[in-house]
Amino acid sequence: xxxxxxxxxxxxxxxxxxxxxxxxxxxxxxxxxxxxxxxxxxxxxxxxxxxxxxxxxxxxxxxxxxxxxxxxxxxxxxxxxxxxxxxxxxxxxxxxxxxxxxxxxxxxxxxxxxxxxxxxxxxxxxxxxxxxxxxxxxxxxxxxxxxxxxxxxxxxxxxxxxxxxxxxxxxxxxxxxxx
Numbered sequence: 001x002x003x004x005x006x007x008x009x010x011x012x013x014x015x016x017x018x019x020x021x022x023x024x025x026x027x028x029x030x031x032x033x034x035x036x037x038x039x040x041x042x043x044x045x046x047x048x049x050x051x052x053x054x055x056x057x058x059x060x061x062x063x064x065x066x067x068x069x070x071x072x073x074x075x076x077x078x079x080x081x082x083x084x085x086x087x088x089x090x091x092x093x094x095x096x097x098x099x100x101x102x103x104x105x106x107x108x109x110x111x112x113x114x115x116x117x118x119x120x121x122x123x124x125x126x127x128x129x130x131x132x133x134x135x136x137x138x139x140x141x142x143x144x145x146x147x148x149x150x151x152x153x154x155x156x157x158x159x160x161x162x163x164x165x166x167x168x169x170x171x172x173x174x175x176x177x178x179x
Contacts, residue, residue: 033070034113040070040087040169041114044146047085048077048170070167078170086170092162099163103152106167107136110148114138118148130156133163137175147175 043050052064061080066087069075075089093099111120118138125132133153139146149168154161168175 033109036068036070037110037113037169040068041143041146041148044085044143044170047079047083048087051087052077052079080174084171084174086168086174088170089167091165093165094162096163099152099154099165102165103134103150106150106165110138110150110167114140114148117142125151125153127156132156135175139172145172146170147172149175 040048040051051066051068053067054065056063061078064077064079066075066077066089069089071089071091074091075087078086078088091102093102111118118140120136120138122134122136125135132155133151135149135151135153138148138150147168147170149166151166151168152163153166154163
C-alpha cells in the first residue's frame with residue numbers, strides 16, 4: 001500500500017476526533033483507497049452503476065447509498081434527471097483546522113492516486129457574492145467530461161458554522177468551474 005495512505009487515514013481519524021463526536025466515526029471504508037478510486041473513475045461512463053446501493057427518489061434526482069465507500073458511512077451516488085451522475089463523499093465539522101487538514105489530506109490522496117496525467121486547478125467557491133471556500137479540480141484528457149473535485153466550504157448561514165469537505169467524482173457540469 002502507498003506510504004501516504006496510512007498517514008492520510010491516521011490524520012483524518014485523529015483530527016476528526018478533535019472536532020466533535022460525529023466526526024470520530026470517520027474511517028476508510030475500503031482496504032485499498034487508490035484501487036477503489038481508480039475503479040470508481042472507471043465506472044463513470046456507467047453512471048457509477050456498480051456503486052449504487054439503496055435508493056431514494058426525489059423530484060429532480062435520485063440518491064443512492066454507495067455500496068463501496070472511500071469514507072465509511074459518508075459516500076453516495078447522485079443521479080440527476082438528464083443523466084448527470086456523481087460519486088460523492090462528504091463530512092462536516094465545526095472546527096476550521098480539522099476541515100483544512102481534511103482538505104489538504106484529500107488533495108494529497110487524490111494527487112497520489114491519479115498521477116501526473118491529471119491536471120489540477122484550484123478555484124474559489126462563491127454563491128450570491130459570498131465566499132464559500134476552495135475547490136480543487138482534477139481533470140484528464142483520458143476521461144473527458146469527468147472531474148474529481150476536493151472541496152472545503154462553509155455555506156453562509158450553516159448550522160454552527162459547519163465546514164463541509166467534499167470529494168466529488170462526476171460530471172464536469174455539476175462541479176465548481178474556473179472563472
